[in-house]
Amino acid sequence: MDQADFPTVLRFFKALAHESRLRLLGMVAERAHNVQELAARLDLTEPTASHHLAILRGLGLVTLRVEGNNHWYTLNPDALTQAARAVLSREQVAGLAPGANAPDREQAILRNFVTPEGVLTQIPVNRKKRRVILAWLVRKFDLGRAYSELEVNKILQKHHNDPATLRRDLIGYKMVSRQSGEYRRLEDSEWQP
Amino acid sequence: MDQADFPTVLRFFKALAHESRLRLLGMVAERAHNVQELAARLDLTEPTASHHLAILRGLGLVTLRVEGNNHWYTLNPDALTQAARAVLSREQVAGLAPGANAPDREQAILRNFVTPEGVLTQIPVNRKKRRVILAWLVRKFDLGRAYSELEVNKILQKHHNDPATLRRDLIGYKMVSRQSGEYRRLEDSEWQP
DNA sequence: CTAATGGTTAGATATTTATCTAATTAGATT
DNA sequence: AATCTAATTAGATAAATATCTAACCATTAG
Structure with a gap:
C-alpha cells in the first residue's frame, strides 16, 4: 500500500x-x-x-x-x-478526504512542491501553480473563525519557513481576509474560478 | 489502545x-x-x-x-x-489469536475446564479457578454497553448450559454489575487483585 | 481405477450495519 | 415567550456481508 x-x-x-x-x-x-x-x-x-x-x-x-x-x-x-502506515500521520489521513485526490493536474503540482509530510520544498513562481499550493494551504484554516497574525504564522510555519510571504499571498489571492489585525479564511466561492 | x-x-x-x-x-x-x-x-x-x-x-x-x-x-x-501500533508487529497480531492472551497458569486452567471450541465442561468449585474461568467469560462482553438479561444468557449459553449460575457468579465476583435490569461489564481494574 | 481427504465455489438465507424520515433537544435570535 | 438553527435520537427500511449446505475439484491412498 x-x-x-x-x-x-x-x-x-x-x-x-x-x-x-x-x-x-x-x-x-x-x-x-x-x-x-x-x-x-x-x-x-x-x-x-x-x-x-x-x-x-x-x-x-x-x-x-x-x-x-x-x-x-x-x-x-x-x-x-x-x-498501518497509511493511518500513522495526520497528512496521510487528510488524504482520505473527498476530493483530496481529485484533480490529477493539481495533485501532480502538489507532489512536486510538497513532501509527503506536508512541507513545501519551494513556493512556485508560476501563478497557476502558486494558486494550487495556496488553495491547499488555505484548507489548513477553519472557516468562520478569526486568527491572529501569530496563529496564522504558526500554522504556515509547519509547511514552510517563510510564513510571511505565504500569508501575504493568501490575502493577495483573496483566500484570506485581514480586517483590523484579524485574519479569516474566505469561502472557496470567493476566489474560485 | x-x-x-x-x-x-x-x-x-x-x-x-x-x-x-x-x-x-x-x-x-x-x-x-x-x-x-x-x-x-x-x-x-x-x-x-x-x-x-x-x-x-x-x-x-x-x-x-x-x-x-x-x-x-x-x-x-x-x-x-x-x-495502528496494534497491528505493527507479528507479536501484536498473534495476540489476537483466540486464547492467546492468558498467562500460563491461567491457560492451563482454561484448558482443563474449557474445550477448544470454547465450551465449559464444568464450573470449577475452587474459587481461584472459578475466578479464572469467569475472567475469561467476562471478556465475551463489551465494555461500556448495557445488556439485557436475555442477551447475557444468550452469550453465556454458548459456553455452558447453565447461564444463570454463571451470570450470578459474574456479579458475585464484581466483574459485571446489574442495575435496574441492565447488565454491564466492569473494567478489569474493578475486580483484579 | 475407486474411494477418501482437504479445499474451494455457488447459491440461498440470515445477520449485521447504513440510511432515511420524523420526532426531539439545546442553544441562539427576535 | 416564540421562533429558528444545528444537532442528535428513535425507529423503520434498505443494503451489504457472513454463514451455511450442496456441489465440485485436486490430490493422495488403497
Whole structure:
C-alpha cells in the first residue's frame, strides 16, 4: 500500500473489521495453519474459513503454501505494517478526504512542491501553480473563525519557513481576509474560478 | 489502545471499515468541521453523518468542541497512531489469536475446564479457578454497553448450559454489575487483585 | 481405477450495519 | 415567550456481508 490510495485503505480496514478474520490473522501469526485447524478453533465451517482467508489473501495479508491436499496459511507481516502506515500521520489521513485526490493536474503540482509530510520544498513562481499550493494551504484554516497574525504564522510555519510571504499571498489571492489585525479564511466561492 | 485488547482492536477496524467514516476522518484531519459541512460534502443527511461521527467519537478518534449550536469535530491523531501500533508487529497480531492472551497458569486452567471450541465442561468449585474461568467469560462482553438479561444468557449459553449460575457468579465476583435490569461489564481494574 | 481427504465455489438465507424520515433537544435570535 | 438553527435520537427500511449446505475439484491412498 503506497500512498494511502483510498480504495485500498478502505479494503484493508474492511478486511480486518471482522472477528473471525482478526482471529484468523492472529492464528496464522503464531504459525502456519491449514484450513481445518483454523475452522475448528474458530468454530466455523471450512467454507466459511476459506472465504475469510480468500479475503485476507486478496490483500496480501496472508500467504498460502500448498502442500499436497493441505493449504498452509501464514501471516505476511510486511503487508500489515505497510498498511498501518497509511493511518500513522495526520497528512496521510487528510488524504482520505473527498476530493483530496481529485484533480490529477493539481495533485501532480502538489507532489512536486510538497513532501509527503506536508512541507513545501519551494513556493512556485508560476501563478497557476502558486494558486494550487495556496488553495491547499488555505484548507489548513477553519472557516468562520478569526486568527491572529501569530496563529496564522504558526500554522504556515509547519509547511514552510517563510510564513510571511505565504500569508501575504493568501490575502493577495483573496483566500484570506485581514480586517483590523484579524485574519479569516474566505469561502472557496470567493476566489474560485 | 494499550495492549491489543481484542474487542477494542475489532471496534477500531469496524469504525474505519466504511467509506463515509474514512472520508469524515479525512476531512476532520484537514481542519475542524461542523456536522452540516461534513454531511454536505459527503452527500449524506445530517443524522447519518452524526451517527458516523458518534462511532468515531466513541473510539476517541475524533474530538468534539461545542460552540453554541455548532459542533466542531477534529481529528485526534494520537488515537489513530496508537491504534495502528496494534497491528505493527507479528507479536501484536498473534495476540489476537483466540486464547492467546492468558498467562500460563491461567491457560492451563482454561484448558482443563474449557474445550477448544470454547465450551465449559464444568464450573470449577475452587474459587481461584472459578475466578479464572469467569475472567475469561467476562471478556465475551463489551465494555461500556448495557445488556439485557436475555442477551447475557444468550452469550453465556454458548459456553455452558447453565447461564444463570454463571451470570450470578459474574456479579458475585464484581466483574459485571446489574442495575435496574441492565447488565454491564466492569473494567478489569474493578475486580483484579 | 475407486474411494477418501482437504479445499474451494455457488447459491440461498440470515445477520449485521447504513440510511432515511420524523420526532426531539439545546442553544441562539427576535 | 416564540421562533429558528444545528444537532442528535428513535425507529423503520434498505443494503451489504457472513454463514451455511450442496456441489465440485485436486490430490493422495488403497
